[in-house]
Amino acid sequence: MMQSLHSGGGINGVRTVLLAECFLEVLRQVVVESWERGLLLLSIHTDRVCAQAAHRQMFETRVGHAFRLALLGEKESERLEEGIAALRTRVAALQGEEEALRQQCDAFAGEAETAMLIAERQHNEVLLKLRKEGLIKRHQLEQMIAVPPPQ
Numbered sequence: 001m002m003q004s005l006h007s008g009g010g011i012n013g014v015r016t017v018l019l020a021e022c023f024l025e026v027l028r029q030v031v032v033e034s035w036e037r038g039l040l041l042l043s044i045h046t047d048r049v050c051a052q053a054a055h056r057q058m059f060e061t062r063v064g065h066a067f068r069l070a071l072l073g074e075k076e077s078e079r080l081e082e083g084i085a086a087l088r089t090r091v092a093a094l095q096g097e098e099e100a101l102r103q104q105c106d107a108f109a110g111e112a113e114t115a116m117l118i119a120e121r122q123h124n125e126v127l128l129k130l131r132k133e134g135l136i137k138r139h140q141l142e143q144m145i146a147v148p149p150p151q
Contacts, residue, residue: 020049 023045031038 027038027041027045030041
C-alpha cells in the first residue's frame with residue numbers, strides 16, 4: 001500500500017481508494033470529538049467528491065468527444081482520399097479522351113488540308129483553261145471584227 005501511495009503523481013485507482021479511506025477515517029475521528037466539525041468536514045468531503053466526479057465526467061466527455069472527432073476526421077479523410085483517387089482516375093480517362101480527340105482533330109486537319117490543296121489545284125487548272133479559252137475567243141473575235149487590209 002505504501003508503494004502505491006508513494007508511486008508518484010497522477011491518478012491511480014489504488015491511491016484514490018487509499019486516500020478516500022484515510023479521509024473517511026479522519027472524518028470519523030473528528031465526528032467523535034466534535035459532531036459540528038465532523039458535519040462541516042463531511043460537507044467539504046462531499047463537495048470534493050462531487051467536484052472530482054464532475055471533473056472526471058467532463059474529462060471523459062472531452063476525451064470521448066476528441067475520439068469521436070478523431071474517428072470522424074479519419075472517416076472524412078478516408079472519404080476525401082477516395083474522392084481524390086476517383087478524380088485522378090477521371091483525370092486519366094479525360095486525358096486519354098483528349099488525346100484521342102486531338103488525334104482525330106489532327107487527322108481531320110490533315111485531310112482537310114489535302115482536300116484544300118486538291119481543290120485549289122483543280123480551281124487553278126479550270127481558271128487557266130478558262131483564260132486560255134478567253135484568249136482564243138478574243139483572238140477569234142478580233143479576227144472577225146478586224147477590217148481586212150485593202151488590196
